[in-house]
Every structure is written in C-alpha cells, then in structure tokens.
Amino acid sequence: MVGLSSSIQEYLKAIPEPRYRILKNSTPLSGGIIKRGEIRLVNFASNDYLGLAQDPRLVERATSYAREFGTGSGASRLVTGNSPAYELIEQKLADLKGTEAALLLNSGFQANATVLASLLNKFLHRGPGKSEALLFTDKLNHASLHFGAQAAQARQIRFRHNDLGHLEELLEKSKEQPGNRIIVTESVFSMDGDILDVERVRQLARQHDAFLYIDEAHATGVFGKNGMGLCAGGISRDELVLGTFGKGLGSYGAYIACSQNVRDYLVNACPGLIYATALPPQVLGAIDAALDLVPGMETQRQYLKELGSFLREGLEARGFSTGGSTSQIIPVIIGDDATVIQVARKLEDKGYLVGAIRPPTVPEGSGRLRITLSAAHSHDQVAGLLEALVSTLEEVGS
C-alpha cells in the first residue's frame, strides 16, 4: 500500500498547475447568483437552464414527498425501492417523449456508463461464429458515453465532431462488414453548444439499419416538443434517448425513453439499475414537479434563446469566435490552459463565474470558457458579462 500512496503522490505532483483540480464551496441562490465564500457572483457556469433548481414549486413537492415517504428509498428498485412515484413519473415521461416506455436511473453518468454497456453486451454477440458490433461515436461525446463503450470493451469508430457527412462515409465504408451497427451521439453538445441534425442522423440510421442512442442531457427542458428534447415526439423502436434531471429540470437523476422491449431487458440486465439504491423520495418529488412545469415554459425557452443570440452576436461582432454554438451553451475557445484560468479569475474579480474548461474534458489545445445561460439571468446580467468578457479578453490579448 505504501507503493500506492507514493504513486498517487507522484501522479498529483506531475499535474501542471492550470490542470490541477480542487473542489470549491458554492451555494447557488436564486436570480442566477452563486455564493463562493462571502462573495456573490453571477453564475454562468451552471446547467440549471430554466432556473428550476431554486423554484419554490419544486422545493415544495420535494419537501412534501420527503415528509410523506422519508428521505431514503432503502433499497434498489428490484428489491423494495420501486415506489409508486417511479411508475407515475415514467408514465408521464413516456407520454411526453412519445415512446412506449421510459426508465429512470440515478444519474446521466450512471445511465450512459451502464445502459450503453448493457446494450453493447447484447449487440456485440461475442463468441464463435459471431461478429463484433460496429459502434459509431461522435469524437466529442461525453465521458460517460466513452465509459459505457469501454465497459463493454467495444471498439469505437469515431466520426469527426457533429460531422454527419463523415459518419455517412464511415457507414458506407463498412457496409460489407458483418455485425450490428449502433450510432451514439449527443443532441446538444455539452462543451461546444452546437446541435445535432436529428432528422439526418435518423435517416442515416434507417438507411444503414443502425440502432441510434442519443444523449439529450443538454436539450432536456430547453429544446423540442414540450421542451422535452429534440427527439421528443417520434422516438422509434430502434432508438434510445437519454435525458437528465440535473440540468434543465433542476434536480437530479436521469431517464431513458425507449421501447418496452429495451426497458424490460435493462430491468433484467443493467447493473446501474439492479445494483444501485433507488432515488430518494424528495428527488422523485422534484422530478415530478418539473415534469408538470416544463411543457408550459415556452416563454422561458424563448427568452433563453434570445439571451443566447444576444451574447453570441455581441462576442462575434467584437471578433471573438463562439464556435458552432447555437444553444444556451456558449464556448469561447482560448487554447492555452493558463490563459483560460487567468481570464476566468479576472472575470470572477469582476463578479462573473464562468466555466474554465481544460483538457482532458476537452481536446488538447481547445481550453475554453464555457458560458451557460439560464432563463433565471436578467438581460442586464448578460450584458454585463459581455462587457466584462470583451475587456478581459482584450486585456490578456486573446
């Protein structure tokens, strides 16, 4: 064990200063504000896109569930953790998404890591006379999707980020190869804020007889029919769509929308469902309340869209690129890690908190500020950020 401690120490020492991660205390408040110690900052680093995490209606439902059912579920869903609230919520979700079935899981990470792996274990068909599945993945897919592929020891065929022409080329190239095909991508990309052409990827999946797995973590609450994601309303039996509750829906947890067949399979085979304690009642209460509210939040979604256009246009007019972003996630790519940190610190001094994202979360050389907007932000807060950003980027010569 002495060997383990010293190799951990060596590992930590070798991390360059701008990449060394530490946890900081944060207390989110309403109105897009966060407290760091005694300092109040406007929070542009949270995924609470609709401001629901501070909404009294979610707090009320969460509290009433806790009062009625306690603070813990006590066991996994297959043992005694499957409270009636689960089935109620899953039915609401299936109706809202337009699917046969939905299944709640404890988090998006857990879902991608274990649902994808469970599906791949069936798709891979390893053994004599069987062919390995062909797994096509976007190069910038979230780490949890990579974990899912790795857990199943699947080889990924990576297409260039959000480049469906490249995906098509790779599908064509492997046309004669045996094995099931599965395409895995996000619909709103977490670090770049660009958006997948869902219809086109569906068309490619149909043409090449591929199963489609789409992560809608950052689209849920913000885009699509009833705000339920870009795939809502027409999910086929050969698709699985994942959404989360910890971002636009203001609480915690994840769900998949899929066929009844896939749901039944996962209940029997997915370790993330079988071997994990069910979500606590207060979380189910908050999810239930969010699902009642989100379809009616069109005004907030429209406002969020306007904030996004305002900030992007303001940055671009002053010569700063926001990449391919067309959503509430706006990256300002800087490149060098130390400069990313320097800019983020200076912005903090001016009262604004933005994400300072460095490799390995994003590819080498693409360190960036990640700005996330929320319907809880006022127009003045965003205008203030724009001015502070431009002056800071000019100060450091970026």
Ligand SMILES: Cc1ncc(COP(=O)(O)O)c(C=O)c1O
């Ligand atoms: C695209 C994507 N998928 C999945 C996750 C994980 O979701 P959760 O935070 O619920 O674990 C994230 C979170 O950062 C994400 O950005």
